Amino acid sequence: MFALFAALSDNIMRRVRLLIKNGHVIRWDAHDRVEQLKAHHVLIEDNRIRDVVAVVPKSFAPDQTIDATGCTVIPGLINTHHHLYQSLTRCLKPVQNAKLFDWLLGLYEMWQRLDFDAVKLGSQVSMAEMLLSGCTTTNDMFYVYPRESDVKAEAVIEAAAEIGMRIHAGRGSMSLGRSKGGLPPDDVVQDEATIVRDCERVIDKFHDPKPGAMTRIDLMPCSPFSITFDLLKETRALARARSVLCHTHVAETQDETDFCIKKFGKRPADYLMSADWIGPDVSWAHCVCLNAGEVKLVADTGTAVAHCPSSNMILGSGIAPICQLMNAKVTVGLGVDGSSSNNGAHVLAEARQALLLQRVKNGADSFTPEDALRLATLGGAKLLNRTRELGNVAAGYAADIAIFDLNTVEYAGAAVQDPLGALMMCHAARARFVIVNGRVVVNDGQVATVDAQRLVARVNDVVRRRFGDSGARGTRS
Numbered sequence: 001m002f003a004l005f006a007a008l009s010d011n012i013m014r015r016v017r018l019l020i021k022n023g024h025v026i027r028w029d030a031h032d033r034v035e036q037l038k039a040h041h042v043l044i045e046d047n048r049i050r051d052v053v054a055v056v057p058k059s060f061a062p063d064q065t066i067d068a069t070g071c072t073v074i075p076g077l078i079n080t081h082h083h084l085y086q087s088l089t090r091c092l093k094p095v096q097n098a099k100l101f102d103w104l105l106g107l108y109e110m111w112q113r114l115d116f117d118a119v120k121l122g123s124q125v126s127m128a129e130m131l132l133s134g135c136t137t138t139n140d141m142f143y144v145y146p147r148e149s150d151v152k153a154e155a156v157i158e159a160a161a162e163i164g165m166r167i168h169a170g171r172g173s174m175s176l177g178r179s180k181g182g183l184p185p186d187d188v189v190q191d192e193a194t195i196v197r198d199c200e201r202v203i204d205k206f207h208d209p210k211p212g213a214m215t216r217i218d219l220m221p222c223s224p225f226s227i228t229f230d231l232l233k234e235t236r237a238l239a240r241a242r243s244v245l246c247h248t249h250v251a252e253t254q255d256e257t258d259f260c261i262k263k264f265g266k267r268p269a270d271y272l273m274s275a276d277w278i279g280p281d282v283s284w285a286h287c288v289c290l291n292a293g294e295v296k297l298v299a300d301t302g303t304a305v306a307h308c309p310s311s312n313m314i315l316g317s318g319i320a321p322i323c324q325l326m327n328a329k330v331t332v333g334l335g336v337d338g339s340s341s342n343n344g345a346h347v348l349a350e351a352r353q354a355l356l357l358q359r360v361k362n363g364a365d366s367f368t369p370e371d372a373l374r375l376a377t378l379g380g381a382k383l384l385n386r387t388r389e390l391g392n393v394a395a396g397y398a399a400d401i402a403i404f405d406l407n408t409v410e411y412a413g414a415a416v417q418d419p420l421g422a423l424m425m426c427h428a429a430r431a432r433f434v435i436v437n438g439r440v441v442v443n444d445g446q447v448a449t450v451d452a453q454r455l456v457a458r459v460n461d462v463v464r465r466r467f468g469d470s471g472a473r474g475t476r477s
């Protein structure tokens, strides 16, 4: 009887072991410099990386083995700015050629038709696309709560749990409707008390502060032109009281700067600073229109920046001063932004876009493949206050890993020269394997946790039924 109990107990206590065998590992060393290890093995126990070694110890008996011969093994990529539901409204013809404010005015009307099931589907298909691109952790700012809709933060959180993606789910919000001088129609904004009550509810229900957490809740009022000063102050105080992060859009376009000067008598950065929306627990998305003094303010206060190059290009917003921010030692993460303003959610491709865009502005030697990887891994981890937990392939880190097969037409010839350069400068391919929290979620190039083909069919059906008449609608200046 004792032997049986001991065997059962041993079985229950035994850690699940995953071996990634014989890969070319690209990771960060103890000084955060890039390090490339040929023919190395990654040992994973449960949801943590146990070690990265040249020889697998005999004592490590894996339950599962991934043969990474000919593949590059990199830290799971981190996406620091997204609106996952927006895959439901990508490539809408009336706003395909619009700048930010016109684009939003066209889309607010569409987003009034959102409900719980649609948001969940749209979010999950965005996450499937990101997982296939090697991304393992994502931000999400969900901020549209139409008056007659049943939508709740749970739609996104459930979608992430089902597909197996690590998420910083933002309880987003808008409180400054058109009748108060804001941009969004009154039907998609909420009053401050309702928003703050729901922020507290969602934190209580879902926020996991422990290391290795799969779900964290951050507070994310949308933008200076859609939120009241009272909401800024109240959400900041709540975030401080509950030790959760703050994230918002700042200085995305010149129109936003003009709006803030006209309505508040301040530039966007000054407006945020006056509500104490600065510091190491705050990140600002975009920051295209920061001036030199504002770059210094961001650096001096430890505020982080989420850079979204494709969205900035598609909306014609401009080029964010990322090289200047990095030179000033600002923490910069990478974001794909919502699928309506990127029209894709490929995080590896976004790293390449960051490299290309900074070089357009600052020259060929201004931004390296290493810089691109840094934004997409270490920068994101630091922005999310998860340094030494996410963003590396090293002992003790969460087992979040992306594996790319470099024996493909996309990388032919290039990977022989430089695997890191190939990943960041060639046309970005699909990851072959992706591991999140020790679980294989992309297996041989396919999402393993949901039926992706069925998901695509359901999303297409929802889009046809709810948004299929977009060609005849919308506001286009």
Ligand SMILES: [Zn+2]
Pocket: 081, 082, 083, 249, 285, 337, 338
């Ligand atoms: Zn955004």
